[in-house]
Amino acid sequence: MGTAKKTTFFSRLFLNDRNILALISLNAVIIFFQGFPDTGYEQLFTYLDDLLTVLFLTELLVKARHYGLQEYLRSHWNRFDLTLILLSLPSLLVHIIPDLTDYVNVSFLMVLRVLRVFKFFRFIQFFPQVEHIFRSISEALKASFMVLVGFFVLVFIMAIISTFFFQEAAPNMFGNPLKAYYVIFQVFTVEGWNGVTDALVEEAQFSPVAEFFTKAYFIFMLIMGGVFGLSIVNSIFVDAMVSDHDETEQQFEDVEQELKKMHSKMDRLLALLEAKGVLPEELEDTDEEQKD
Numbered sequence: 001m002g003t004a005k006k007t008t009f010f011s012r013l014f015l016n017d018r019n020i021l022a023l024i025s026l027n028a029v030i031i032f033f034q035g036f037p038d039t040g041y042e043q044l045f046t047y048l049d050d051l052l053t054v055l056f057l058t059e060l061l062v063k064a065r066h067y068g069l070q071e072y073l074r075s076h077w078n079r080f081d082l083t084l085i086l087l088s089l090p091s092l093l094v095h096i097i098p099d100l101t102d103y104v105n106v107s108f109l110m111v112l113r114v115l116r117v118f119k120f121f122r123f124i125q126f127f128p129q130v131e132h133i134f135r136s137i138s139e140a141l142k143a144s145f146m147v148l149v150g151f152f153v154l155v156f157i158m159a160i161i162s163t164f165f166f167q168e169a170a171p172n173m174f175g176n177p178l179k180a181y182y183v184i185f186q187v188f189t190v191e192g193w194n195g196v197t198d199a200l201v202e203e204a205q206f207s208p209v210a211e212f213f214t215k216a217y218f219i220f221m222l223i224m225g226g227v228f229g230l231s232i233v234n235s236i237f238v239d240a241m242v243s244d245h246d247e248t249e250q251q252f253e254d255v256e257q258e259l260k261k262m263h264s265k266m267d268r269l270l271a272l273l274e275a276k277g278v279l280p281e282e283l284e285d286t287d288e289e290q291k292d
Helices: 009-014 017-034 042-067 069-073 076-096 098-102 107-126 130-166 177-188 193-204 208-275 281-291
Strands: none
Touching (some): 009 042, 069 076, 130 177
């Protein structure tokens, strides 16, 4: 006969999701205020931040001991949480071992402490149908991956062509393929595409004929990439997102049809038994009540 695990104060504290959510919220607030310089409370915020790091580390140890390390790491959310906590430890070590900076340059690791704000994502798992949402997104990304790759290849090709067309006329925008890629991508997303065209015409000082063909060129790219390209990507992504819902509805319809067939077979069987006079008395009474 198994024995129940002993519940300690730390277990009750750190196994309660509401307590952890409160700590995560407080951590996010502290990180927010740490972004304001010259508040006079920088040292206090640093100490509170380090204290929360210790509490999060304690949470990890308590859960790993309570559930078992193997069972704890079986959850994707727990592995994600573990990664964030480990990334926040370098900033804590600097305060525990002050002389550490004399031997190892850990300043670049200090910025990793802000990644703990992503611990909010742990509580997405409590949202209704969150697993179904993530599964739908995953299927949508798989379905639209090649189309998305094709879209970015198209942007790349048009960026190369535009570089050769406008490199000398507008070096600030098309001086190299990387600059041109960003500009063409902006045009394809239909975000300020007319501003791009106007800035190019103004910088290049084109003749009226060259200005006309330049604007026609960008209108063509807008239609090809912005209207058709993104529309295809969006339609495939959305269709893949809702296809799982359609499949679920189809499964329910199939189950309903099977139930109707089973009811029909049972009705015929009961009628046959009744005709032969072998229907049990209890079923006869039930059948009479249903007829009434």
